[in-house]
Amino acid sequence: MSLPPAPSSTATGPRSVFDGRMPAEPGDLRIEARGIAPVPGQHRYGGPGRLFTVWFAPNLTMTGVFTGTVGIALGLDLPTALLAVVLGTLIGAVPTAYLGTWGSRTGAGQLPLARLAFGRSVTVPGLLQWLSSVAWDALIGLFGGDALARLCGWPFWLGVLVMMVGQGSLGVLGYEAIHRLQKLMTFVLAAAFVALAFRLPDSVHPAAVGSAHGADRVGAFVLTSTIALSLALSWAPYASDFSRYLPQDTSRPRMFWYTLLGVSVSFVAVQALGLWGATVFTDQTARGVDRLLGGGLLGAVGLLAVALAALCSNAMNDYSGSLALQTIGLRVPRPFAAALAAVLGFPLVLWMHAADTAARFQNVLLFVGYWIPGFVAVVAVDWFARARAGEPVDPTAESVRSRSGRPALVAFCAAFAAAVPFMNTGLYTGPVAAALHGADLAYYAAFLTALAVYAPLRLRRSRTTLPDASPA
Template sequence: MDRTALTAKVFGGRMPARAGDLAVESHGIAPIPEANRFGRPVRLLTVFFAPNLTMTAVFSGTLGAGLGLGFRTGLIALLVGTVLGAVPVAYLATWGPLTGTAQLPLARLPFRRTVVLPGLVQWANSIAWDALVGLFGGDALAQLLGLPFWLTVAIVLVLQCAVGVLGYEVIHRVQAVMTAVTAVFFVVLTIRLLGGHPVVVADSASGADLAGAFILFSTIALSLSISWASYASDFSRYLPPTTSRPAAFAYTVLGLTLSFAWGEALGLAAGQSLADQTTAGISALLGGGVLGAIALLVITLTAVSSNAMNDYSGSLALQTVGVRVRRPVSAVVVTVIAFALILWMHSGDLASKFEDVLLIVGYWIPPFVGVVTIDWWVRTRRGRRFDVLAEVARPEPGWPALAAFLFGCAAAVPFMNTSIYTGPVAAALHNADLAYYVGFVASAALYAVFRTALRKPAR
């Protein structure tokens, strides 16, 4: 078998032909032909809502109370951060219908062969998010069934892997069902929380410390929503090219903002009462018994549905770097490695490890978004359309994208704030974390300079 045929066999494969086609999707990173496009943009609302209304969002909200923010101030901070993170994701999601291509494969346009670096980082990112979400799913199932934590984590990972292996259409269908399930559960949780739990409105921090805490908490919220930027068009690539871009953008922003803001606001309202044992705290908050058991089951199911998307995107990232493994096999690899990371996070200081992993796994995303956005603007100026495979085949250097990406990551370092490392600028700004914003601006600016200097007339 020659190289071209092998590439087509590994990176191509069976695709769902219509809504409701639930057979295994073996198709990999090759663009989706127009004949296989289907669905409406409203799908983006549910696919970005259900996987994010999870205990990860709730636990992230409790961090605001730990920073000294009252409910009113913390709510403003999380809304600002969530929307700022959701906008680039929604913009990138509109590229799926136009190109039929997933997000990391599209990054080959600016990065060329150097896409190996962001591709490997994205693959590791998928594993990290598996751990962040799967941790709560395993904990909830352990409390529900009375089984060892390692065993319940394994059960959760097997279930999510099955959904990830089945692929695009099954993921969309699962998220549509889970949107209804999680919405009902969180309505009950919200009513119970606001009816029987005192909500701290006043800020315990003040002055410059309050400003630093506000920025840090908004950055934590931003890190959650923008984390989908490197996945965005993975779940819109089957939409028809005639799909309304404003509709796709609006549904994505709405799905991300409603889910993350709702979950984080609940965590913020609950405060430190949920900071140590989140799933146990939720069950106790609902009074235990049948209602508490239902809560634990829903937490488990949301972990499964959310992580199925991580496995799916992780499998596409591994193919993007050039590993010639069929997409379903790659999804299994992501799941297996996540198991070890979950066990590590579950040991020792959970809150500290959770915040560190949450921030660290996302620092690379704004520099990545800066590069691919500038590249897209240059390629599509004056309404130009292009074929992705033909454009990738054109002889262009990949080093400008890689250099700008690395520059953005490096520029962000002094502005970082984690328990592992606090940059000098962040320390001077009372622990305010501005690394996400600096990384985006730095990479976009440098790549724009490179593209201007090296620009050739479009063919």
């Protein structure tokens, strides 16, 4: 499959599916038809401060709260589990913040930019990213749909259906609608979660002493940290999607810090809430929220906040999923691709809800992220190699090359293979993870392996001036 070209704004015919209408200014809420074609400089607008809200609000979900309960369930006491959450979140947030700075420089989304390293092989991470966006729709929609169903007195499936329609509509509207919603929801959801936190001290007793000891305690600490890392790192393949309209001269340090703070503060806050109220936030998270708030009007407000949080987060999943679908070569309009992700997330939510929610939740959460460390390592090495060799960073030019991207694909696959022995999920526990008392080091093994394999291959390509980069 040849790489889909990134056409100019004047493209016509079948190639124009990657182009299309762009938002012109903050508050322009008409449907964004722009696909993977880079955003021209004259269409850029906004400042780096909007990156804080776009990365803060979508993480204030009950998915993060439920993830926070895992540390207590594994036998850790509250201070130790909180330390694991902070450590893992920061490690995962740094790559996301770094990759996000590429959007203003190139005007391109993260998966389209990956073509610089992967060439035609971008279809592999592109497909994984698209599948991951559908999986995240289910992980988050599970709680949002449940909250909406309880709030309105609907059956579970109807609550999920309405949730998917709402998030799909936002994904269709696109970049500016998502930014504006997240700015508003930053204040609304922060207030709702603060109110929820104030209800906890009177009704729950956090774990002061854990049941895990010795090597089991170390294994539980590492696994808790890895799960927190997986949440923050899951945004890495989306990162520049939401900065690609920023002007090229936007301060990259400010972009980095706004993104880092948005991701890390929000994730640590909701996971800390889950740790504190682990005895209340069970599999039936929406019911736990309603019960915790005492039902009535306050309980209804809490359920509405849970549903709105899921809507905010999943709109971003659908938007980035639409860019990933175009990146792998499918010539479908971006709005249609965004709606498709929401449609496919619906049956996956029902599957997760049908049996052991906790087990399926953790399994999906880990599996959708194991490919990301290798991806991050490959694209980062390629970026550094270009800077060192003075090579251009031009996704428009690179998209019409006929490179196979074999070195990147080899490193990417090697990274995933290296991670397998270190994995720890309910479906599979690798021999190394078992020997380490459940410690999941798969993310670290994948990242280091990709670095070790790809860096020599990429540097060799620089020395030979891209011999496989002849025009298509």
